[in-house]
Amino acid sequence: MKRNSHFLLAALVLLSFACKDNYIDEITPVAPGADEASPEVTVTFPSEGTMIRVTEDVTSIDIKFEVRDDIEIGSIKVQMDGTEIGSYDEFKDYRRAVVSLPYDQLDNGAHILTVSATDLSGKTSEETVNFEKAEPYQPKYDGEIFYAPFDGENLELVTLTEAEVVGSPGFTQDRVGGTNAYSGATGAYLTFPTAGLLSEEFSAVFWYKINVSATRAGILVIGPPDTAAPSAPNNRTSGFRLFREGSATNQTFKLNVGNGTADSWFDGGAAASINPSVDGDWIHIAFTISGSEAVVYINGEVVKEGSFSGVDWEGCDILSVMSGAPRFTGWDHVSDPGFMDELRIFNKALTEQEIQAIIFAENP
CATH class of the missing domain: 2.60.40.10 (Immunoglobulins)
Known part of the structure; x- marks a missing residue:
């Protein structure tokens, strides 16, 4: 300790001599100069x-x-x-x-x-x-709990929830309402949390324009994880899967719904099919699920309906938009390169008349 004190004393002495002999510049004021620039x-x-x-x-x-x-x-x-x-x-x-x-x-x-x-x-x-x-969005229809217009942003307007964006989807001015529509891309899709969306009755409606460069694709999926096949998930015991499959000249829209122990199919066959080379413009798709039946609609007309004991939502925490990923890819129903617009979800089973009223209001 004494030795360190000697070093400190010597340093102070040298500093004192340096200051006296002008080895260190003294601080001198500097004029600020002319005020030439504006803020x-x-x-x-x-x-x-x-x-x-x-x-x-x-x-x-x-x-x-x-x-x-x-x-x-x-x-x-x-x-x-x-x-x-x-x-x-x-x-x-x-x-x-x-x-x-x-x-x-x-x-x-x-x-x-x-x-x-x-x-x-x-x-x-x-x-x-x-x-x-922006003025807060007010639901336009009875039971409406989710609305995504895809007007240049992947935002749900009822709760102002931003989508989780996977890949590089885009927007197109080829739309039904608003200023834009969702434009799909390979490997691209959106997910939303399902909190507040799941109830005993459920309906979804949207406008859709097919792109048959992918001959099968997921469109809307709320499903559970598949622990038995995580790399190719296909657990259909709960939630639902709306998808399409077929060929360049025939695409069929199908709905699969799980009741907790098994799944039910609502496949309308020819009634639920379109020829993309002929019917490649915008179409309106809707489906409803209640405790007694499920119904699929195209352009406001029933294409498949059947009895159903009620949907189970176990493990269904995300909604996938325009892909089966990440919960329903075991049959290669992955990203959809087509367009989607005016997606709405309801906590009730819409009637045919209610669906037709929405179609007329959005595309009179």
């Missing part, structure tokens, strides 16, 4: 074109922005739709301000955010951002 304003949220979706009519956001100046920031003002909602004139760092401004009165519609900054010499800069808060 730089950068808004990081919301950005231009942001669409804010929540389930409330009025919501809160944190407006985030940064201001820089070459000499010193004088003041900052923030306006929403022409009304001032924040101002600042004191800054810890006089050349840079990073701000997060809470705003709790954002209502539905288009909005204009303006952040302006003025430096000490009076030069002012501003950035303007146009964004929108």
Whole structure:
């Protein structure tokens, strides 16, 4: 310890001599120079074109922005739709301000955010951002609990749930409603959690445009894992599987549903088949499941119905869209390269009249 103290004392003595002999430069003030540049304003949220979706009519956001100046920031003002909602004139760092401004009165519609900054010499800069808060979706039909319009995003609007995207699906402007439709690709599909979707009665309706480059494909599947064959799953004891198979000139749509111990088939054969080279335009597909029967519809007409004892949902925690993967691939019903639009799910068994009313409303 004594030896270390001697080293420290020697270092202090050398430092003292160095300072006296100007070996180390003394700190001298530097003039800031001329104020030549205007402030730089950068808004990081919301950005231009942001669409804010929540389930409330009025919501809160944190407006985030940064201001820089070459000499010193004088003041900052923030306006929403022409009304001032924040101002600042004191800054810890006089050349840079990073701000997060809470705003709790954002209502539905288009909005204009303006952040302006003025430096000490009076030069002012501003950035303007146009964004929108979407009006919350309200279900249009009795029992509707899920709605995915695929308008440029894989979002379910009733609960604002984002899909898990597998592969590289896209969107197409060849659609029935809205601005876009889902466009399938090899190895691509979507999954949604099934929480809140499973009940004793179940219906799904959607528009579909076939692409027969894949002669068999899964379309909608809610099924359980297959521990006996995890690499080629085909457990059909619970949930359902809606898929198609056939040839380039004949494709048949089939529904399989599990009751907990066994599965039932609803295969309409010729009635549930189309010729893709002739019927390659948009068609409407629907199916319903109740405690007594299951029914499959094409373009609002029954193509298969039969008695059924009721669906079992054991282990059915994900909904697959436009593929049998990951729960129903044992027969090669994988990704569908076709188009899908206006997917809706209901917690009731729709009637034929209700299905036809939806078709007319969406494609009069």
